[in-house]
Amino acid sequence: MQDSEPTHTLLFGLTLHEGRSENLHEGCLEARRVRNEVNRLDDEGWDWNDIHDTVVDNATLVKNTTQLLVQKAFKEIETYHANKDDGWSRPFPYIHEPYPMRMNHNEGYALTVDDSGDVRFRVSCKPYNYVKGVLRGNPDHLERVKNALTSEAWRVGVAELVYKHDEWQLHMTVTHKQHTVGVPEEADTVVGVDINEDCVALAAMNRTTGDVLDSVVIEYPDIKRVRHEYFTKRKRMQKVGQTAFETVVRTEERDFVHDQLHKVSRDVTRWVSQFNDPVIVFEDLKDMRESINYGTRMNRRLHSLPFAALRDMVTYKATWNGVPSDDVKPEYTSQRCPRTDCLHKGRANRHRKRFKCKKCGFQDHADRKAAVCVAQEWFTKQNENVPSLETLPRVKKVRRTASGLCEEADSHGPIFGSGVHRHGTSAQGESQVREELKTVAPT
Numbered sequence: 095m096q097d098s099e100p101t102h103t104l105l106f107g108l109t110l111h112e113g114r115s116e117n118l119h120e121g122c123l124e125a126r127r128v129r130n131e132v133n134r135l136d137d138e139g140w141d142w143n144d145i146h147d148t149v150v151d152n153a154t155l156v157k158n159t160t161q162l163l164v165q166k167a168f169k170e171i172e173t174y175h176a177n178k179d180d181g182w183s184r185p186f187p188y189i190h191e192p193y194p195m196r197m198n199h200n201e202g203y204a205l206t207v208d209d210s211g212d213v214r215f216r217v218s219c220k221p222y223n224y225v226k227g228v229l230r231g232n233p234d235h236l237e238r239v240k241n242a243l244t245s246e247a248w249r250v251g252v253a254e255l256v257y258k259h260d261e262w263q264l265h266m267t268v269t270h271k272q273h274t275v276g277v278p279e280e281a282d283t284v285v286g287v288d289i290n291e292d293c294v295a296l297a298a299m300n301r302t303t304g305d306v307l308d309s310v311v312i313e314y315p316d317i318k319r320v321r322h323e324y325f326t327k328r329k330r331m332q333k334v335g336q337t338a339f340e341t342v343v344r345t346e347e348r349d350f351v352h353d354q355l356h357k358v359s360r361d362v363t364r365w366v367s368q369f370n371d372p373v374i375v376f377e378d379l380k381d382m383r384e385s386i387n388y389g390t391r392m393n394r395r396l397h398s399l400p401f402a403a404l405r406d407m408v409t410y411k412a413t414w415n416g417v418p419s420d421d422v423k424p425e426y427t428s429q430r431c432p433r434t435d436c437l438h439k440g441r442a443n444r445h446r447k448r449f450k451c452k453k454c455g456f457q458d459h460a461d462r463k464a465a466v467c468v469a470q471e472w473f474t475k476q477n478e479n480v481p482s483l484e485t486l487p488r489v490k491k492v493r494r495t496a497s498g499l500c501e502e503a504d505s506h507g508p509i510f511g512s513g514v515h516r517h518g519t520s521a522q523g524e525s526q527v528r529e530e531l532k533t534v535a536p537t
């Protein structure tokens with residue numbers, strides 16, 4: 095295990111209830127003056143201790159806020175000195191735009207969760223000069239800040255107040271205190287992840303034996319359906335020029351997709367937590383974007399779902415549980431045969447959700463197989479032999495839906511807790527499962 099302090103940056107808009115917007119603006123002007131003053135005195139050759147004391151004494155801001163601003167200005171100058179040989183230019187001695195106010199929690203600003211679950215803020219530019227209101231932002235960030243405010247394990251960090259896109263915003267960090275996250279290299283279980291437009295597939299491999307311990311395909315057809323519906327709706331509105339409604343629709347869609355992805359990411363981390371010292375392995379998205387040879391399907395996949403969002407949520411929740419994540423290059427994971435004595439790759443191996451190797455005849459659910467390939471790539475990355483594939487477990491599918499169906503699912507399946515509807519309980523489902531079994535070719 096290694097010590098690390100995972101820090102997350104969160105972004106919120108501010109809805110003001112009390113105090114004037116002008117106060118915030120004045121604060122940012124004073125912040126600019128502080129920043130410029132530090133640069134001016136440094137330029138005149140002042141000692142940094144003297145700069146610090148003089149500037150802090152003369153500023154009208156909350157003292158702690160001025161100290162943070164002076165530190166930031168020093169850091170800019172230090173960065174310049176450390177990099178000037180590489181051609182970095184000196185920070186501008188005088189900037190003209192308002193400068194972000196930089197504040198410590200419970201000093202320059204404070205957050206609290208009220209009874210209705212809203213997060214309330216208080217920003218004080220000057221002592222005893224408050225602006226108050228509520229934070230708004232994406233549900234994911236709101237959940238994280240609430241967690242940090244109510245949990246002993248998290249620290250609410252520094253926030254910067256900026257005016258951007260016609261609104262006041264708070265950019266802030268939350269940090270886990272003395273958090274221990276496993277080291278990927280020491281993992282016992284390698285969980286490959288394959289994210290698609292309508293499902294995410296997971297395959298867990300034992301590090302030592304290479305056995306595929308278990309796998310699951312979590313389907314989320316509602317996300318795809320709703321995104322398509324909203325897409326059509328927006329197109330129609332654009333045609334008749336209803337831009338205001340369009341924004342509302344976009345927000346609705348974003349909230350829905352976000353909420354669903356959240357639940358899916360929780361399903362993923364819950365499933366992963368059953369294994370011994372796991373590492374979660376994703377395909378490197380950057381690599382996917384840079385590559386142009388993965389074909390239209392890959393490109394469509396990239397743009398058709400907020401992959402980065404789901405991946406980010408899984409990583410975040412896993413880190414919370416002490417589970418590390420890692421990346422591999424997406425080396426034909428969707429097209430390659432997973433049998434180590436074959437490894438044939440070709441686009442023709444895959445047809446929708448079916449994978450059938452044109453060379454050796456191996457068949458499987460295409461996404462589950464892709465997840466197995468991702469795990470295998472991780473062995474390659476560690477310079478370890480990719481274990482030969484003996485047998486694959488039955489393909490299990492669960493469905494995460496937005497309907498009330500999953501809400502009332504009190505009969506918890508052995509795979510997940512509430513909220514996930516298991517397949518394969520009806521007679522038809524059973525035969526489907528049996529068919530999946532048959533198509534997993536014995537080696």
Ligand SMILES: [Zn+2]
Binds near residue numbers: 431433437453455456
């Ligand atoms: Zn093959």
